[in-house]
Amino acid sequence: MTQAKRAKIAKYASKTAAIAAAAVITFIILFPLLWIVPSAFKPRSELFSIPNHFFPQHATLDNFSAVFTMTLNGYSYTRSLFVTAAVAAASTILALSVNVVAGYAFARVEFRSRRILWIYFIVSMFVPGITIQLTSIRVVSALGMINTPWVLILPGAANSYQIFFFRQFFLGIPSSIEEAATIDGCSRFRCFLNIALPISVTPLIVLGVGHFMGSYNNYIWPVLTVSDNVNLTQVMQIIKLIESSLVSRYGYGIVIAATLISVLVPIAIFAVFQKKIIAGIAVTGLK
Numbered sequence: 001m002t003q004a005k006r007a008k009i010a011k012y013a014s015k016t017a018a019i020a021a022a023a024v025i026t027f028i029i030l031f032p033l034l035w036i037v038p039s040a041f042k043p044r045s046e047l048f049s050i051p052n053h054f055f056p057q058h059a060t061l062d063n064f065s066a067v068f069t070m071t072l073n074g075y076s077y078t079r080s081l082f083v084t085a086a087v088a089a090a091s092t093i094l095a096l097s098v099n100v101v102a103g104y105a106f107a108r109v110e111f112r113s114r115r116i117l118w119i120y121f122i123v124s125m126f127v128p129g130i131t132i133q134l135t136s137i138r139v140v141s142a143l144g145m146i147n148t149p150w151v152l153i154l155p156g157a158a159n160s161y162q163i164f165f166f167r168q169f170f171l172g173i174p175s176s177i178e179e180a181a182t183i184d185g186c187s188r189f190r191c192f193l194n195i196a197l198p199i200s201v202t203p204l205i206v207l208g209v210g211h212f213m214g215s216y217n218n219y220i221w222p223v224l225t226v227s228d229n230v231n232l233t234q235v236m237q238i239i240k241l242i243e244s245s246l247v248s249r250y251g252y253g254i255v256i257a258a259t260l261i262s263v264l265v266p267i268a269i270f271a272v273f274q275k276k277i278i279a280g281i282a283v284t285g286l287k
Contacts, residue, residue: 044251063257080237088215093154103166121160205276
């Protein structure tokens with residue numbers, strides 16, 4: 001066997017192994033979603049039957065009809081979905097507005113103590129969020145934000161990772177563009193608004209989708225801060241649904257159906273912006 005043929009076989013084997021590994025990892029990641037789709041259509045008698053069938057033998061829509069008609073603590077589940085999406089959208093818009101301005105300021109504006117503040121932001125990126133949960137709860141409690149929508153919106157407005165990302169992106173834009181605009185009479189604010197902001201659409205979408213997903217699917221923070229106002233998030237509604245009498249009536253199929261409905265929102269968001277997300281990842285890799 002020639003050396004060229006050995007190299008060709010080795011290349012083919014490595015490519016096959018990579019594809020197989022990617023397929024296994026993809027299956028492991030997607031299996032929970034693949035499992036809940038048919039399970040949401042199973043009647044109570046089939047959900048935990050032995051032997052268990054992956055596809056329902058007698059498909060039913062009773063779980064979904066129960067989800068759309070049920071009320072927990074005086075609120076419907078669909079209302080909680082809309083409230084969760086609205087809170088996540090408000091949190092995302094506020095966070096992007098704050099962090100893109102801060103990133104631009106660190107990249108382009110000279111001001112006192114800039115290096116000290118930048119070091120502070122860099123250090124804060126390495127602090128696990130769980131370690132400051134207690135102090136964060138004490139702060140929002142002192143501000144009277146417990147059990148209000150503001151506790152889900154304001155605390156995440158400033159994000160050191162997003163500021164770092166935007167700063168690095170703006171540093172990659174040639175400063176000569178803004179210098180030429182300044183010579184033509186453009187102020188710093190107009191340079192940001194008319195030049196820097198339109199160029200940063202892709203990172204805005206990438207970070208915005210990530211922030212929305214994190215806010216929409218957040219579990220620990222709502223449990224700690226809005227436990228007495230469960231209508232604010234769909235996660236809290238699902239927790240209360242598990243503890244309610246509806247499970248004894250319909251079985252856990254109603255919980256699975258509610259979970260599947262909640263998953264559709266982030267999937268739709270990703271489907272709409274997937275091209276921009278992939279483009280953003282490619283740009284990040286090039287930088």
